[in-house]
Amino acid sequence: MMATPRWRSQLIALAMLSGACALLQAAEAPNDALIRALQTAGLCNPGAPCEPSEDNRLRLQRYTESTEQWAPVPAQVLTDGAVPSDAIVLFDGRDLEQWVNTKDHQPAGWIVRDGVLTVNKTVGNIETRRQFRNYQLHLEWRIPEGITGSGQARGNSGLFLAGTGPGDAGYELQILDSWNNSTYVNGQAASVYKQAAPLVNAARPPGQWQTYDVVWTAPTFVADGTLKTPAYVTVLHNGVLVQNHTQLSGETLYIGKPTYHPYDQAPIKLQAHGDKSAPISFRNIWVRELP
Numbered sequence: 001m002m003a004t005p006r007w008r009s010q011l012i013a014l015a016m017l018s019g020a021c022a023l024l025q026a027a028e029a030p031n032d033a034l035i036r037a038l039q040t041a042g043l044c045n046p047g048a049p050c051e052p053s054e055d056n057r058l059r060l061q062r063y064t065e066s067t068e069q070w071a072p073v074p075a076q077v078l079t080d081g082a083v084p085s086d087a088i089v090l091f092d093g094r095d096l097e098q099w100v101n102t103k104d105h106q107p108a109g110w111i112v113r114d115g116v117l118t119v120n121k122t123v124g125n126i127e128t129r130r131q132f133r134n135y136q137l138h139l140e141w142r143i144p145e146g147i148t149g150s151g152q153a154r155g156n157s158g159l160f161l162a163g164t165g166p167g168d169a170g171y172e173l174q175i176l177d178s179w180n181n182s183t184y185v186n187g188q189a190a191s192v193y194k195q196a197a198p199l200v201n202a203a204r205p206p207g208q209w210q211t212y213d214v215v216w217t218a219p220t221f222v223a224d225g226t227l228k229t230p231a232y233v234t235v236l237h238n239g240v241l242v243q244n245h246t247q248l249s250g251e252t253l254y255i256g257k258p259t260y261h262p263y264d265q266a267p268i269k270l271q272a273h274g275d276k277s278a279p280i281s282f283r284n285i286w287v288r289e290l291p
Helices: 006-041 054-065
Strands: 088-091 099-101 111-113 116-118 126-128 134-142 157-163 170-175 209-217 227-229 232-237 240-247 281-290
Touching: 006 054, 134 157, 157 209, 170 232
Parallel strands: none
Antiparallel strands: 088 281, 099 126, 111 116, 116 281, 134 209, 134 281, 157 170, 209 232, 232 240
């Protein structure tokens, strides 16, 4: 057998030594990681070496577990259908069982046809039979193709997040044709009416369905009726964030400054605006009550 040159033997020995060092480092790595974790958590005793002992490992485990929450377990909500499993369906295209006329609380007199709810301006506003406090709401609406008029007289309606009285009393999220239709910005679609303009204009052309996804945090009041915490609203218009936890100054008004009036729960209200343009339509309305 031919003898191995000395330089080659030295290289082999060096490679074997390097491999052994790598194995040793790998074996020491968990201890190094434990020491670093103990130091980061402040669990090493000052002035003493931080040892990777079993006691220190258990101390670190208890410290880590102290920030874990295991109860209460969130309820399971199924989302494989069109509506979350814990939602209350307010309109699914079949009937207006969940709604009444605002003016007399008689069965709602708007028009249901082919799965679509259309405003009946002669009837006036409608509102939910149920009352709500905090919630997540999904609603779809459509300005009719060929709409006429301009400004506030063009496809005007409103989603009242809390209807606190007759007529237009409450907190209104504006619905309007805002596709190439100029008006005051805190009165265009997705504005908190006369209070907060949307961050952007996400409106679609007339004839196309549009969506509002809303998170409403109702105001709260102390026993004597004074305001404790204001109302907040977050809105996505056609999937685009347009109101980001916007604080309201009170109920929305056409004339005058907004003010708060105490209430506990309130219905959700849809507006039959008195402008002369053709009535708008709605579909797929559901709500999830929140704490």
